[in-house]
Amino acid sequence: MSDKKGTKLIAQNKKAYHDYFILETYQAGIALKGTEVKALRQGRCNLKDSYVKIENNEAFIKNMHISPYEQGNRFNHDSLRDKKLLLHKYEINKLIGASTVDRHTLIPTKIYFSGSYVKVDIAIAKGKKLYDKRQDIAKKDQKRAAEKDFKLKLQA
Secondary structure (H helix, E strand, C coil): CECCCCEEEEEECHHHHHHEEEEEEEEEEECCCHHHHHHHHCCCEECCCCEEEEECCEEEEECCEECCCCCCHHHCCCCCCCEEEECCHHHHHHHHHHHHCCCCEEEEEEEEEECCEEEEEEEEEEECCHHHHHHHHHHHHHHHHHHHHHHHHHHC
C-alpha cells in the first residue's frame, strides 16, 4: 500500500483507534539496526501492544515487535528491544507535558517508509471508556447498513 508521496505503509495500530481518542500526532524517525530495516521491508512488524516512554529526555518505543530477518544469522537483532525515536527537543518537551501533566498516553499509530527512511507516527491519546467503544461500534454498524442500502438502491 503506497501513495504518490513515496510513502509505503508497513504496519498500523488499529487497536489504538479502538481503545483511545487520538488528540494529536507527531512524525518521528526511528533508530534501527540493519537487519531490522530489512525485516521491515518484508513487512514483519507489529505495533499492537507498543507504547512510547520518555526517559532522560529521550523517547523510546517499547514492545514494538520486529521479527528477526531470516537471512540475518548472528547479526540478527532482539525482536522486542527498545528503539530510540528521533524527535526535536521541543517535541519531546510537548510529549513530556502531555504524558505527565495531562495524564495522556503516548502510542505509535503507524510505521511506514518515507522515501528510504523509516518513520513512526506517535499519537497523544486519551483512553476510551467502555460506553465510548460501544458508541463507536454502533456508528460503524449504522454506516455499514446505510452503505449497503445505498448499494442495493443503485442495483435496482
